[in-house]
Amino acid sequence: xxxxxxxxxxxxxxxEAIDPxxxxxxxxxxxxxxxxxxxxxxxxxxxxxxxxxxxxICDYDLCLRQEHAAHVIVGVEQ
Amino acid sequence: MSAxxxxxxxxxxxxxxxxxxxxxxxxxxxGKTTIFNQLTGLRAHTANYPGVTVTRxxxxxxxxxxxxxxxxxxxxxxxxxxxxxxxxxxDLLDGTLPGCPTPDALVVVLDATTLRRSLTLxxxxxxxxQPTLVAVTMLDEHAARGGRLDLPALAxxxxxxxxxVIPPSGEGIAxxxxxxxxxxxxxxxxxxPPADSEEQTAxxxxxxxxxxxxxxxxxxxxxxxxxxxxxxxxxxxxxVAVMFAFFQTIFTVAAPxxxxxxxxLGWLAEQVADHVGHGFVGAFxxxxxxxxxxxxxxxxxxxxxxxxxxxxxxxxGYMARAAYLMDRIMAATGLDGRAFVAMLSSFACAVPxxxxxxxxxxxxxxxxxxxxxxLMPCSARLPVYVLLVGLLVPSGTRWGPVQAQGVAMFALYVxxxxxxxxxxxxxxxxxxxxxxxxxxxxxxxxxxxxxxxxLLSSWSSVRMFLRKAGTIIFGTAVVLWALLAFPTRDAExxxxxxxxxxxxxxxxxxxxxxxxxxxxxxxxLGFDWRIDLGxxxxxxxxxxxxxTLGQVWAATDPEDPSxxxxxxxxxxxxxxxxxxxxxxxxxxxxxxFVYALQCMSTVAVMRxxxxxxxxxxxxxTYLTLIAYAAAWLARLITLAVTT
Numbered sequence: 101x102x103x104x105x106x107x108x109x110x111x112x113x114x115x116e117a118i119d120p121x122x123x124x125x126x127x128x129x130x131x132x133x134x135x136x137x138x139x140x141x142x143x144x145x146x147x148x149x150x151x152x153x154x155x156x157i158c159d160y161d162l163c164l165r166q167e168h169a170a171h172v173i174v175g176v177e178q
Numbered sequence: 179m180s181a182x183x184x185x186x187x188x189x190x191x192x193x194x195x196x197x198x199x200x201x202x203x204x205x206x207x208x209g210k211t212t213i214f215n216q217l218t219g220l221r222a223h224t225a226n227y228p229g230v231t232v233t234r235x236x237x238x239x240x241x242x243x244x245x246x247x248x249x250x251x252x253x254x255x256x257x258x259x260x261x262x263x264x265x266x267x268x269d270l271l272d273g274t275l276p277g278c279p280t281p282d283a284l285v286v287v288l289d290a291t292t293l294r295r296s297l298t299l300x301x302x303x304x305x306x307x308q309p310t311l312v313a314v315t316m317l318d319e320h321a322a323r324g325g326r327l328d329l330p331a332l333a334x335x336x337x338x339x340x341x342x343v344i345p346p347s348g349e350g351i352a353x354x355x356x357x358x359x360x361x362x363x364x365x366x367x368x369x370x371p372p373a374d375s376e377e378q379t380a381x382x383x384x385x386x387x388x389x390x391x392x393x394x395x396x397x398x399x400x401x402x403x404x405x406x407x408x409x410x411x412x413x414x415x416x417x418v419a420v421m422f423a424f425f426q427t428i429f430t431v432a433a434p435x436x437x438x439x440x441x442x443l444g445w446l447a448e449q450v451a452d453h454v455g456h457g458f459v460g461a462f463x464x465x466x467x468x469x470x471x472x473x474x475x476x477x478x479x480x481x482x483x484x485x486x487x488x489x490x491x492x493x494x495g496y497m498a499r500a501a502y503l504m505d506r507i508m509a510a511t512g513l514d515g516r517a518f519v520a521m522l523s524s525f526a527c528a529v530p531x532x533x534x535x536x537x538x539x540x541x542x543x544x545x546x547x548x549x550x551x552x553l554m555p556c557s558a559r560l561p562v563y564v565l566l567v568g569l570l571v572p573s574g575t576r577w578g579p580v581q582a583q584g585v586a587m588f589a590l591y592v593x594x595x596x597x598x599x600x601x602x603x604x605x606x607x608x609x610x611x612x613x614x615x616x617x618x619x620x621x622x623x624x625x626x627x628x629x630x631x632x633l634l635s636s637w638s639s640v641r642m643f644l645r646k647a648g649t650i651i652f653g654t655a656v657v658l659w660a661l662l663a664f665p666t667r668d669a670e671x672x673x674x675x676x677x678x679x680x681x682x683x684x685x686x687x688x689x690x691x692x693x694x695x696x697x698x699x700x701x702x703l704g705f706d707w708r709i710d711l712g713x714x715x716x717x718x719x720x721x722x723x724x725x726t727l728g729q730v731w732a733a734t735d736p737e738d739p740s741x742x743x744x745x746x747x748x749x750x751x752x753x754x755x756x757x758x759x760x761x762x763x764x765x766x767x768x769x770x771f772v773y774a775l776q777c778m779s780t781v782a783v784m785r786x787x788x789x790x791x792x793x794x795x796x797x798x799t800y801l802t803l804i805a806y807a808a809a810w811l812a813r814l815i816t817l818a819v820t821t
Contacts, residue, residue: 125260126614128375132256132302133618134295136379148410151506152515154621158295159393161621163502165509168616 104141104155104172112142113174122171134158135172198246199279200239200358201271203303204287205296206253207622209315211235212345212631213287214250217355243359249281255295257302260615263541271306283309283361285354287343290320290327291394291623297382301371304338309361312340313354319623325394335388337367346628397623400495404621407499417503420496421522428483428526435479443472458666466659467652469725477527480557481643484526485636488519488534492635493627498619505617511599512606514538514617517547521598524554528780529643531556532787540615542606548784549797550602552775555594558720562771563590565724569744570764594772601800609796658715658722661689662729684730689714703770703809704763706748716776723771761820766813773805 107113115137118127134157135141144154144161152165204210218237235250251267259265266275273280286303288296293314304310312332320327333340339357343350357364371381406412447464454460491497501515508514516538524531531551538544567586575582667686671679684690692714693707700710708730715726731742746758775781775798784794 123614125258126616128258129256129260129616131375132258132298134298137376138379145404145408147408147502147506149506151509152502152617152619154404154408154502156396158292159396160292160295161396163498163505163515163619163621165505165617168618 102174102176103170104135104143104174105153105166105169107143107174107177109143109146109153111177112140113177115139115141115172116175117173119171119173126168126171130168130171133162134160140178141172141174197238198283198358198361199249199281200246200283200285200361201249201251201281202285202287203251203257203267203271203299204253205255205289205292205299205620207620208253208287208289208292208296209343209345210253210287211250212628213313213315213343213351213354214248215631215634216345216348216351217248217358239355239358241355241359246358248358255299257299257306261539261541261613263539263544264615271308281308283311283358283364285311285313285358287313287315289316290314291316291323291325293327293391294382294386294393297385298378300336301378301381304336304367304371305373307370309364309366310338311354311357311361311364312336312338313343313350314340315343315345317342318344319625320394323394323397324392326390326392328390332385332389332391335385337369338365400623403624404499407496408502413499413503417500420491420500424487424491424522425525427487428480432480432483436476439476439479440472443468443475461663462659465663465729466656469655469659477557478640478644480526481530482636482640484523484530485639486632488523488530489632489635490627493625493632495622495624498621501619502621511550511602512610513543513547513550513602514540515619516617517543517602520547520551521554524551524556524598527556527558527643528552528554528777529783530639532780532783533639533642535787539617540613542610542613543617545788545793546602546605546610548787549605549793549800550598552777552780552797552801553594553598553601553773555591555772556720556777558777559590559594559771561721561724562716563587563768565727566764566768566771569759570761570768590768590772593769597773653718655718655722658689658718658726661692662687664688701751702813703766703806704760704813705767706751706758708746709758709763709767713770713776718776718778720771720776723776762813762816765816766809769812770805770809773801773808775801 102113103119104113104115115135117137118130118135122130139157142156144156146153150166152163153169154161154163155169156162202210202214214235214237217239237248237250238245239248249270251270252263254264254267256264257268257271259268269275270278271281271284284303284306286300288300300310300312314327314329314332317327329340329342341350341354341357343354345351372378407416447468450460450464450468454463488497491500497519501518503515504518505515508518511517517535519537520531520534522531523534528551531554532548535544535547535551538547564587567583567590571582571586573583577585662684664687667683670686671682674682689711690707693711696710696714697705697707700713705713708727711730712723712726716723727743731746744759748754748756748758781794781798784797785791788794
């Protein structure tokens with residue numbers, strides 16, 4: 101099982117699920133931000149020292165911290 | 179709408195009861211505020227929602243048939259709340275906010291380039307079964323980047339009205355305005371979107387397919403610029419350069435304007451002295467009114483420039499990048515990248531800094547930022563530091579190639595900045611621990627902001643600064659002046675020359691009695707009643723300390739008050755005759771000013787932004803205690819080192 105936080109910069113992956121362990125409200129928020137199962141997400145760049153990363157999802161760029169990107173379960177690199 | 183909904187009582191500026199109320203909903207960066215400004219012009223009214231830290235913006239739109247009240251709902255990606263601040267948006271739409279009736283209709287603003295995401299917001303809005311209209315923005319940018327969208331087909335697929343709006347040209351605004359009149363005629367969707375979030379995904383896909391939607395290419399220019407500006411190394415270099423230019427502009431461009439203002443005020447005071455005389459009215463006008471209002475006015479160029487630059491950087495899209503770059507460092511303090519902007523503004527003044535925290539999504543992070551902001555070395559401390567460092571280190575002292583005074587100033591700034599970081603960390607791991615709201619930030623494409631939007635957003639902040647700071651500082655200036663000038667002692671000073679007369683009045687004034695009353699409190703720090711008086715004056719604003727000491731020692735030696743200051747000795751008590759401004763005392767004073775929350779404008783803006791007296795009370799308490807303890811410790815250390 102791969103988590104979005106572990107995907108290398110430059111890779112494109114498909115979202116499989118949001119971690120079911122995550123609090124329902126946080127799950128819903130991630131969904132509303134575009135992290136929906138089936139959507140493609142590209143890791144645009146990562147800040148050094150485990151800082152946040154910029155993801156391209158639903159045709160826009162979003163900056164998200166590692167701890168929250170870890171809630172997104174993704175498939176293998178395409 | 180009723181006045182109960184407002185934080186400050188200004189019912190005449192809110193919408194009169196009985197008007198139709200429209201709520202504008204949209205994600206941040208969707209162009210919602212631009213549409214709001216175009217609909218309402220400059221007639222917007224801002225206040226806080228009751229009890230929370232969310233700014234409410236409301237205005238009137240003139241429509242063909244009359245007027246409607248338009249409410250600019252805070253930008254959001256979701257209508258399900260994760261924090262009390264977000265709950266306000268839900269309560270507002272539900273009509274459960276005290277004094278705020280349910281809006282009659284919703285206008286959902288969607289950015290064409292991010293429709294795949296933002297249609298979810300439209301689905302949530304439409305699920306509320308209120309008359310809903312969709313306004314699509316950024317159509318020009320969408321087309322330019324190779325995107326496609328059939329608006330009539332989108333309207334058909336959604337089942338509600340759709341208006342394309344291009345704010346820069348004003349296209350679509352007239353149509354939107356006309357439709358605002360008759361929300362009862364707006365189409366009801368025959369098949370409302372599903373409430374379940376998984377089904378919503380399928381619904382969004384089908385709507386996009388029906389509207390012949392083709393996503394735009396990523397903005398190539400933005401990507402290329404970001405490759406440099408967000409580069410692990412070059413991004414940092416550019417960031418430091420931008421910050422350097424930022425402060426250079428604020429301090430160098432504002433300085434001559436400030437000097438001119440200061441000269442103008444000096445001239446005005448002379449005119450008063452010449453034409454009104456030195457009597458009671460003249461003294462009141464020149465010292466309390468011109469001196470008091472002037473102490474605020476001279477900061478206005480700096481604050482205005484600060485707001486202008488922040489609005490410009492925000493509009494360009496650089497602030498989001500700065501937040502991305504700073505997030506790792508800010509995370510170490512328990513805050514996030516957004517808090518950085520507030521901390522940056524606090525270098526100039528904590529009031530705009532605290533106002534800038536409005537962009538922070540999490541209310542606990544926001545309050546922690548607000549409580550730490552007064553520790554940032556603001557520009558009001560500068561005149562105090564300059565005066566005291568001048569007493570501590572003789573000018574021209576050098577340690578090798580570096581100027582000693584500069585080192586002392588730099589150390590004070592570092593101490594303030596580090597203390598702000600540490601206190602944020604402590605607050606976030608104690609009283610303000612945890613929070614569900616994640617830190618996320620959209621990186622919008624770089625866009626050239628519209629001059630009008632930049633000016634409007636900075637003007638509303640400047641106006642707030644003037645109103646709040648102006649009234650409070652002016653008030654304390656008047657009170658302080660009265661304490662220094664009364665009782666008048668006309669009988670006792672007959673036959674004395676003016677200098678001796680004013681010295682006599684001062685030493686027997688209410689202010690002197692006050693200073694002597696609190697002398698025992700500050701005695702361990704080495705302060706005498708005259709310094710205490712300076713501290714009392716500085717409760718309203720730090721820079722008042724300088725002018726109070728000036729007034730006190732001008733009474734001793736009107737020709738050269740600063741020389742009198744340097745030679746001052748304790749007047750009485752066990753230390754009588756010893757130099758007053760010795761190194762331990764000056765160091766203790768400096769450390770006191772690093773920590774103490776001596777700024778009523780900050781306290782007032784804290785109350786305003788947090789919606790309760792609890793947080794300013796906490797800030798006053800913890801900062802005063804730390805200031806006292808740290809000043810005492812600094813005095814002991816300096817005593818040990820110098821003797």
